[in-house]
Amino acid sequence: MTDSTPTNSADVTADAGTTRAATLDRATDGPFDESEANPVRPYIDLGGIKILPREGLNLRLEVEEQTKRIVAVGLDYADSTLQVQPFAAPRTTGLWAETRDQIREQIRSQGGRVEEREGPLGSELLAEVPVAAADGTAGKRLARFVGVDGPRWFLRGVIGGAGTSDVDAAAKIEDLFRSIVVVRGGTPMPPRDLIPLRMPATPGTA
Numbered sequence: 001m002t003d004s005t006p007t008n009s010a011d012v013t014a015d016a017g018t019t020r021a022a023t024l025d026r027a028t029d030g031p032f033d034e035s036e037a038n039p040v041r042p043y044i045d046l047g048g049i050k051i052l053p054r055e056g057l058n059l060r061l062e063v064e065e066q067t068k069r070i071v072a073v074g075l076d077y078a079d080s081t082l083q084v085q086p087f088a089a090p091r092t093t094g095l096w097a098e099t100r101d102q103i104r105e106q107i108r109s110q111g112g113r114v115e116e117r118e119g120p121l122g123s124e125l126l127a128e129v130p131v132a133a134a135d136g137t138a139g140k141r142l143a144r145f146v147g148v149d150g151p152r153w154f155l156r157g158v159i160g161g162a163g164t165s166d167v168d169a170a171a172k173i174e175d176l177f178r179s180i181v182v183v184r185g186g187t188p189m190p191p192r193d194l195i196p197l198r199m200p201a202t203p204g205t206a
Contacts, residue, residue, distance in 0.1 A: 048197045075176060080163030112129045
């Protein structure tokens with residue numbers, strides 16, 4: 001699972017160089033609240049989120065070993081990976097600004113590098129995250145941390161693979177993130193609690 005997030009304020013460069021900053025009208029462009037979703041679209045229902053199937057999309061559920069609960073949804077698409085997690089949020093304030101600070105600190109403490117920039121999804125972090133290679137040597141991987149605050153929820157995404165540096169792949173994975181529907185539900189939940197996820201009714205890939 002990836003609630004471990006890296007942090008470090010330094011200049012991280014990616015081949016995508018030019019960031020396609022844009023104003024995000026969440027209610028129009030997504031990610032969507034359940035009340036805004038098209039009811040006739042064939043979503044894959046995962047409880048706290050719904051995913052719109054598309055050709056070439058593979059879906060993985062990330063399970064916490066001790067509790068056996070689903071803690072994240074992994075999506076493989078357009079030579080990229082996207083891990084998403086929906087969280088409960090306060091009614092009046094969002095969580096993304098505070099979460100970015102936490103991610104930055106964590107990456108910095110791990111010896112990684114991170115820079116904040118404006119992208120098509122709003123403020124995001126581009127990070128070089130330290131990783132151990134199969135042969136035991138130390139390496140780094142690029143990751144983009146994105147997030148969007150919605151009504152009483154916050155959706156966090158971690159993008160890896162081609163979507164960190166290739167403009168076309170990035171646009172495709174961003175579109176996938178925007179198409180996600182968050183189902184907050186009416187149950188009272190403390191802010192930052194993970195909105196419960198579940199197996200889809202019809203198992204399989206999208």
